[in-house]
Amino acid sequence: MYSINPLKASDYRSLWIAVFVGIGFVLLIGKLWYVQVISFEEYEGYREIQSYRIMREPAIRGKILDRNGIPLADNRPNYSIVLYLEELRPLFQSTFKTARAKHGTLSISDRNRLGALNRYSVVSNIWVQVTSLVGRPMKLHRRNFERHYDNDRYVPLTISENLTRDQVARFVEKGAHIPGVDLELESLRYYPNGTMASHLLGYARKTDPKKKEGGRKFNYSRQDYVGKKGVEAIYDDVLRGVAGEKAVLINNMMFRQREDVWDVAKPGNNLYLTLDLRIQRIAESALAGSGPNTMGAVVVMDVRNGDVLALASSPTYDPNEFVRILSKNRWEELNLEPNLPLLNRATYGIYAPGSIFKLVVGMALLEEGGVDPDELYTSLGYFLLGGRYIDDTAAPGDYDFRRALAKSSNSYFINYGIEMGIDPLIDWGERFFLGQKTGLLPGQELPGMYPSRADVRKGWHKGETANLCIGQGAIAVTPLQMAVMVSAVANGGTVFEPRIAARIEPQASLANNEARVFPEGVARGNIGVSERVLKIVHEGMLMDVEWDEGTGVDARVAGLSIGGKTGSAETDKRIDGRKIKDTWFASFAPVEDPRYAVVVLVVDGISGGTSCAPVAQQIYEVLQDLPESLEVSHQGPSLANVRYSNDSF
C-alpha cells in the first residue's frame, strides 16, 4: 500500500522535521511569488535599464560668421559607411548552416569557433566589397572585428570614414545591394578661410569620449567639439548646443533590438562677429607683406562704437590643423620662439608704445601743462637730463606742437613733460584705461602696465618721466589697447569697450529662441578733452601723414585724410643677439569725420614710418573703396525676432 502520508502519526519527532521543511518550502514559494509575479515589472524594469546602452548624440556646433554673414567657422559633413551587424543575423545563420553541413558532428566549442569564423568571413566580404567600391580596398583585421563584436556589437561598425563626394556617389549608386550597410553623417568643424583670423577665432577640438559629462556616463560616446581658444572658447556655451541621448536596447545576444531617442540634440547658436572679412583679409596680407616672417599685429576698429573690424596677428596658423590630431612635432613648431604662431600679439602681446604714446602726452601737455601749441621750442637733436643723453630722431631745430608731433620730436615732449610733472600724465593714462584689460577676449588678453600714483609715491625720478613722455620705460600696451586709445582720440574722447561678438542667432530659423544682440558702443569712459586740444592733435596727426616731412608719410592715400602717429620703441628683447625695436603706426581716418582706427605693430621693424605706415596705407586703400558696412547688430534672417538687449551677455 502506497501511503500518501509518509509519516506514522505516532512519530511526532519526524513530523516536526516535516513541518519545518514544509515551512521552509512555503517561505521559498511565497518569496518567489512575490519576486517573480508581484514584483515582475519592477525587476523587469531594472533588467531593461541595464540592457540599455546609452549613446551620446553630439549637437551641431553653431557657425561663426563675419558681420556680413560670411562663415568663418563652419561645419562640414563627413560621410562614413557603417555596417549594422544585427541586420546580418539572417545572413550569419544561412551561411553558418552551409558551412556547418560540410562538417560532421561538432562539439559546442567547435561550433562556436566555426560560428565566429563564419561571422568574420561574412563581415570581411562586405568590408572588402565596400572598400573596393569606394576605391580604398582594405582588409578587415580579424582581431579588430572580434573586439567590436565582443564589446560593442550594438554599435554599427565603421567601414570607411571621410568619404569624398565621388565616393559617396559611387556608394549610393552601386552599394544598395550590400546588406546591412548605410551612410552615416558626422559634422566636422571646418574653418573655410584657413589661417584667416585664426587668432581671433581660435579653434575647437574633439571632446574626449572617455571624459564624463556632468556625471553622465555613456556606453558609447560620439564626439563633438569644444572650443579651446579664441572666440570658439569664449563663446563655447553659445556655440556648443546640448548633446542628445539615444538609448539602444540590446537583446541577450547584445545585438541592437530597439532604438529610443531620449533627448534630441539641440544645435548650438550661430555667432555673428563684428569682424569684416574683407578688412581682415587686407590687414593680414598687408601685415604679412611688410617683410619676411613678420611678427606683428593689426587692429582695425570702428571709432564710432569700438567694434573690432579686423584683428590680425602674424605669424599665423591654420585652425583646421587642430580639428585633426596634431602631431607633437607640429605642436612644438607652433610654440617655437620667437615666432610663436599661436600667440595673439594683438591682445596677448605687450610692447612699449614708443612715440604713439605722445598722443596721450600731447593732450596732457595742452590741457594740463599750459603749453602753448604755437610756442617754438628749440631742439638740439638730443636732450640732456642730469647728464643723461637722450637721443632724438627728429633733427635739431625749432618745433611747435604740431610739428613736434609730426616729426616725433623726443626733446619737445620730454622738455614740456618734465616741466608739467608726472601727475597729469598718470591721470591721462588712466583716462585711457592703460594697464587694464579691455575685456574683449576674457582670459586671452593681457593688461599691460602703466605706472600708478602709488608707484610714483614710492619713488620716481625725472628720468622715468622723460621715458614715459616718449612711451618707454614703465609702460607696456597691447595693440588692441592702442586701437581703443586712438579711437578715443579720433571720436572726440569716448573710450569704448571693444566688441567682437555682435549677436547670436539660432541655427534653425524656426527655432523659438530669440536672437540676442550684444550691446553696441558701450562707453567705458571719456577722456574729457576739449574741442580745441582735439583739433590741434588731429591737425598734428594729419600733418604726420600729409606733410612731406612727416614720419607717417608712407601711409598717405589719395583722397582720404589720414591722421597718424608713428612710434618706435627700443626694447631689451633680442633676436639673434641684436637688440630689436617694436615699431608702431597708430592712425584714424577720415580726419574730418573719423570712422576707422588702424593700429599696426611690427616687432623688430626698422621704424614706424618705414615698417608700419605702408601696412596701414594698404588697409586704408581698401577701406576707402569699401561700401558702407552693414549694421551688424540689426540685420539678419530673423530680424523679426531680434530683441534689443541692454544687459551684457
Place this chain on the structure above:
Amino acid sequence: MTPSNHSYPRLEWGMLFAALGLLLLGAAFIYSATSGRLVGSPGEWYEERFVRQLFAALLGVGLAGAVCLVDYQIIARWAMIFYWLAVGMLLLVFVFEPVAGVHRWIPLGFFNFQPSELAKIAVICVLGNYLSRPVDELRFPIVFVKALGMILLPFSLVLIEPDLGSAIVLLPIGFAMMFVAGIPGHLLLRVIACGSLVVGLALADVLFAPKKFQLIELEEYQKNRLRVYFGLSFAPPNATPQEKKEAAREQRKFSYNIDQALISVGSGGLAGKGWCQGTQNALGYLPRGVAHNDFIFSVIAEEKGFLGSMTVLGLYGLLIFSGLRVASAARDRLGKTLAIGVVTLWFSHVFINIGMNIGLVPVTGLPLPLLSDGGSSVICFLLSVGLLENIYLYRRSY
C-alpha cells in the same frame, strides 16, 4: 522474509524520478549558463561543463547503485572508517596550494575533488550509526556530547578551509538526526539556545566590535556578505568621507551579485524568457564564475519564470517528500535517523541556496543539489540518494 514482496515497490521511484529530473534540468541550464558566453570559446567538447556534469552524474549513479548492493546496516558498521577517511581528506586539502585563497579541493588531475561534500555524507553515516544505540543510552549527556563532537570536528575543519556554508549545513543535519533518534529535547534546546546566543554574540562581535576586540576572525569577504545581508555599512563608524566612498563602492560590488540574482529571478516573470534567452547571464550581469553553480537557480528562474521555479521546487518537494517516506518506512531507528539526516541535508542546501538567490538568506556558497555544476557535489548527492534507496530496499528484510 515477506511472503508477498510484489505489493511493496522495491524502489522508491518518486525519488529516482525527481533526482533524474533535477540532473537533466541541471545539465540543460548549465549549458544555457555557459554556452551563451560572448567572449572566449571553451576548449574540447568534453571540457564543456554540462558534459562533465553528466559524466559525474553517471559516476554518481554507478556509485549509488553500488551502495544499494549492501544492506545499510552493514554499511553503517563501516561508518567510523568512512568518517575518519573523510576527516583525513579534510586535513589533506591544506597540503595543496590554495585556489583563490581557500583550501577546498584535492586535485585529482582530471577534476578537483571537494571533500567537504563527502564529509556531509560521512557525518550522516557516523551519527546514524552512533545514535542507533538503545534509546535509554541516548538520555546520557555523554552520548549527546560525543555526538556533538562528531559534528564539530568536521565542522571546524570545513570552517577553516574556509567554507562557511558547508560547515553551517552540518549543524541542522546533526540536530535533526539527534532529535529524531531520541536525544532528549531539553538537551537539544539548551545547546541550541546557547549556540544561538554564542552565534549572536559572535555576529555582534564580528560586525560591530572594534578590531582589537574581535575574538573571531572571519575573512573580510565573509564579514562583508554578512554586512550586506544585515544591510550594514562597510565603513567603520569614524571613517573619513574618502573611506566611506571606498566602502560604498565595495558594498555595491558585494551586493552586486545578490542584486543581479534578484533582477534575474524577478525579470523571469510568470513564464520566463525561454531557455538560453536570458540576458542577465548572457550579458554577464550574473557573474560568469558563479552563474552555472551557486546561481544556477537564477538562470532557471529568469529563463523559465515562476513556473520554472515551481518545477524546481516541485522536484525538490518530491525528493524530500520521498525521503521522509523512506524515513517513515525504515525498518529501524538507524534507517530513520539516516534518512532524516539526508533529508535535512537536501533541504538545507535547497533552502539556503534558493533563499540566497532570492535574498532570503545571506550569500553562502552552497550548491543546489543535483542542479548546480560541480562533480563532487553531484556525486555526493547521488550517493545520498543511493543511501535512501538502500534504506527503502531493505526496509522489510527482517
